Amino acid sequence: MSWTAVARKDFQDARLSRSLWLLTGLFVLFAAGMAWVYTEIEALGAGDPELTALGLYDFLASSATLFVSIAALVLAYKAVAGERDSGSVKLLLGLPHSRLDVVLGKVVGRTATLAVSIVLGFVVALGVIVALYDAYSLVDYALFVGVTLLFALVYVSLMVGISASVSTSGKAAALAFGTFVVVELLWGAVATAAVYVANGFALPATITQYPTWYFGIVSLSPSAAYQSALATVLDGASTTGEVIGGTAEAVYLEPWFGFVWLALWLVVPLAVGAFRFNRADL
Amino acid sequence: MAAIKLDDVTKRFDEVTALDELSMTVEEGEVFGFLGPNGAGKSTTIDILLDFVRPTSGSCTVLGMDPQRQPEAVRRRVGILPDGYHVYDRLTGRQHVQFAIDSKAGDDDPMTLLERVDIADAADRKAGGYSKGMTQRLVLAMALAGEPDLLVLDEPTTGLDPAGAREMREIIREEVDRGATVFFSSHILEQVEAVADRVGILSEGELVAVDTIDNLRDATAGGETLTVTLSTPPDDNALAAAESVDGVQDVAVDGATLTISCQGNVKMDVLDAFESAGHEVVDFSTEETSLEDLFMQYTEVSA
Numbered sequence: 001m002s003w004t005a006v007a008r009k010d011f012q013d014a015r016l017s018r019s020l021w022l023l024t025g026l027f028v029l030f031a032a033g034m035a036w037v038y039t040e041i042e043a044l045g046a047g048d049p050e051l052t053a054l055g056l057y058d059f060l061a062s063s064a065t066l067f068v069s070i071a072a073l074v075l076a077y078k079a080v081a082g083e084r085d086s087g088s089v090k091l092l093l094g095l096p097h098s099r100l101d102v103v104l105g106k107v108v109g110r111t112a113t114l115a116v117s118i119v120l121g122f123v124v125a126l127g128v129i130v131a132l133y134d135a136y137s138l139v140d141y142a143l144f145v146g147v148t149l150l151f152a153l154v155y156v157s158l159m160v161g162i163s164a165s166v167s168t169s170g171k172a173a174a175l176a177f178g179t180f181v182v183v184e185l186l187w188g189a190v191a192t193a194a195v196y197v198a199n200g201f202a203l204p205a206t207i208t209q210y211p212t213w214y215f216g217i218v219s220l221s222p223s224a225a226y227q228s229a230l231a232t233v234l235d236g237a238s239t240t241g242e243v244i245g246g247t248a249e250a251v252y253l254e255p256w257f258g259f260v261w262l263a264l265w266l267v268v269p270l271a272v273g274a275f276r277f278n279r280a281d282l
Numbered sequence: 283m284a285a286i287k288l289d290d291v292t293k294r295f296d297e298v299t300a301l302d303e304l305s306m307t308v309e310e311g312e313v314f315g316f317l318g319p320n321g322a323g324k325s326t327t328i329d330i331l332l333d334f335v336r337p338t339s340g341s342c343t344v345l346g347m348d349p350q351r352q353p354e355a356v357r358r359r360v361g362i363l364p365d366g367y368h369v370y371d372r373l374t375g376r377q378h379v380q381f382a383i384d385s386k387a388g389d390d391d392p393m394t395l396l397e398r399v400d401i402a403d404a405a406d407r408k409a410g411g412y413s414k415g416m417t418q419r420l421v422l423a424m425a426l427a428g429e430p431d432l433l434v435l436d437e438p439t440t441g442l443d444p445a446g447a448r449e450m451r452e453i454i455r456e457e458v459d460r461g462a463t464v465f466f467s468s469h470i471l472e473q474v475e476a477v478a479d480r481v482g483i484l485s486e487g488e489l490v491a492v493d494t495i496d497n498l499r500d501a502t503a504g505g506e507t508l509t510v511t512l513s514t515p516p517d518d519n520a521l522a523a524a525e526s527v528d529g530v531q532d533v534a535v536d537g538a539t540l541t542i543s544c545q546g547n548v549k550m551d552v553l554d555a556f557e558s559a560g561h562e563v564v565d566f567s568t569e570e571t572s573l574e575d576l577f578m579q580y581t582e583v584s585a
Contacts, residue, residue, distance in 0.1 A: 002354075002385055005381065005384040005385045006385075008381075008384070009370075009373070009377070009381045009384075012373060012377060013370050013372050013373055016372040017372075086368035087364070087366045087367045087368045088367060088368040088369065088370060090334060090362075090364035090365075090366070090367045091364065091367050091368075091369065091370075091378075091421065091424065093332070093333075093334060093353075093357075094332060094357060094360075094362035094364055094424075094425075095357060095381075095382055095385035095386065095424075096354040096355075096357040096358040096385060096386060097354065097357075097385060098353065098354050281295075281329075281334070281335035281336065282329070282334040282335065
């Protein structure tokens with residue numbers, strides 16, 4: 001397996017991307033800002049310090065969701081299609097790499113690149129937390145960062161899968177952005193539309209009458225799955241998934257099922273992309 | 283064992299037939315020039331050898347292996363200078379070569395390779411700032427990594443000045459002396475003529491000729507081209523006299539200069555014909571039919 005050589009080269013290359021450093025700068029400000037803003041909000045309510053730190057993760061997770069999804073898109077949509085566009089894929093595949101090596105190497109290389117930014121942002125945010133909070137758990141914080149890195153891997157894999165499945169950067173950009181809009185911005189509407197159709201083109205009167213699988217759809221988007229996964233490791237943290245699905249009973253609404261959804265997002269789009277890339281004429 | 287063997291390889295892109303039942307063999311240790319105008323199918327052939335594209339029908343082997351079944355095994359032993367490539371703008375020359383070495387699990391020193399292609403002084407500059415010629419040298423250095431058994435060079439002199447082209451030929455000779463086979467394509471005929479043991483001429487997806495350059499020359503009708511300059515433009519009598527000389531095939535007039543293609547040693551007969559028609563010969567020169575003329579004959583016949 002020579003994907004390690006591809007990953008190393010890709011890391012060297014992608015970490016020099018200007019747009020990545022711009023996004024990283026914004027994320028550092030955002031994460032540190034979130035940690036600070038949360039102390040201000042809590043000061044108004046004077047809450048229990050233990051809960052304070054837990055609620056903070058919801059705050060940080062929402063900024064991480066936005067940063068990771070957008071940064072993964074910017075960083076990875078051209079990973080394979082861009083090399084086909086420019087012709088550098090002929091240098092890459094002129095060397096003894098299989099096409100699967102290229103795809104896997106890209107996922108690992110770009111995830112490593114994004115991980116540097118994420119860790120940087122959260123280290124700065126940790127500084128703010130240490131300075132301003134009375135109680136915090138370093139273990140919880142490490143778990144939070146770890147799950148966020150997993151989320152980054154999943155998102156990069158999704159974007160590399162998209163990139164590998166098309167022949168030009170233009171198509172990859174359209175498909176990547178379309179996917180981002182649907183799974184991040186319109187996902188609730190997609191789930192509602194599914195209920196609308198299944199219910200005979202009418203919506204149930206109240207949300208309690210919605211079918212259980214509606215909550216399943218809502219919870220399977222990458223960012224909902226990320227928040228469910230966080231809820232699993234950070235016992236007690238409230239998540240959107242738990243709030244809306246709390247009353248229904250189905251295995252796929254358990255918070256730990258977030259990891260299963262993440263695993264599917266990690267593997268399925270990448271497998272489709274690798275399959276299509278493997279069959280393509282370059 | 284043949285270094286490259288193609289059997290009835292056909293490649294169609296949608297409705298366009300890029301290669302039409304191409305069969306040819308490149309022997310181990312030779313320098314094979316693959317000649318043809320742009321769009322003849324040279325790059326498509328190379329792309330098939332490296333498994334960048336898959337043939338519609340037919341089969342091929344590279345160093346005895348099927349590139350479709352064992353693409354990595356093939357590319358481990360092949361150095362490739364592709365056509366229409368792009369380097370990684372943000373990586374240095376040294377990083378590019380190191381990547382090629384790592385990919386082939388080799389132990390070459392990147393600086394040694396960069397010195398061979400004469401861009402060692404730019405090793406730590408980003409390749410995005412390289413000129414076309416430097417980029418071409420860089421990619422050649424990557425191709426040389428790991429002492430390949432076969433070098434596949436697609437239009438290797440693109441972007442090189444005459445000195446660079448000469449260095450390229452020297453490197454090709456060094457590699458052949460080491461035992462490698464070199465397969466290179468070109469539409470620049472002097473390059474092929476200067477270095478190739480055998481040439482194959484490709485036209486519109488079909489191989490129209492394969493032979494040594496000398497044999498190709500013998501096999502074609504053209505022998506010599508005679509250029510004669512007279513003191514005054516020739517009259518019709520003189521032209522008729524020149525054309526009637528045995529062995530003269532064609533006479534083209536441009537003012538007082540005539541370009542005469544002929545076969546056999548008829549130079550003196552032609553000059554005599556002009557003198558007896560009352561013209562004074564100011565200057566004359568002869569040259570062997572160039573590969574370019576051969577090339578034009580072959581590609582025009584099939585067109």
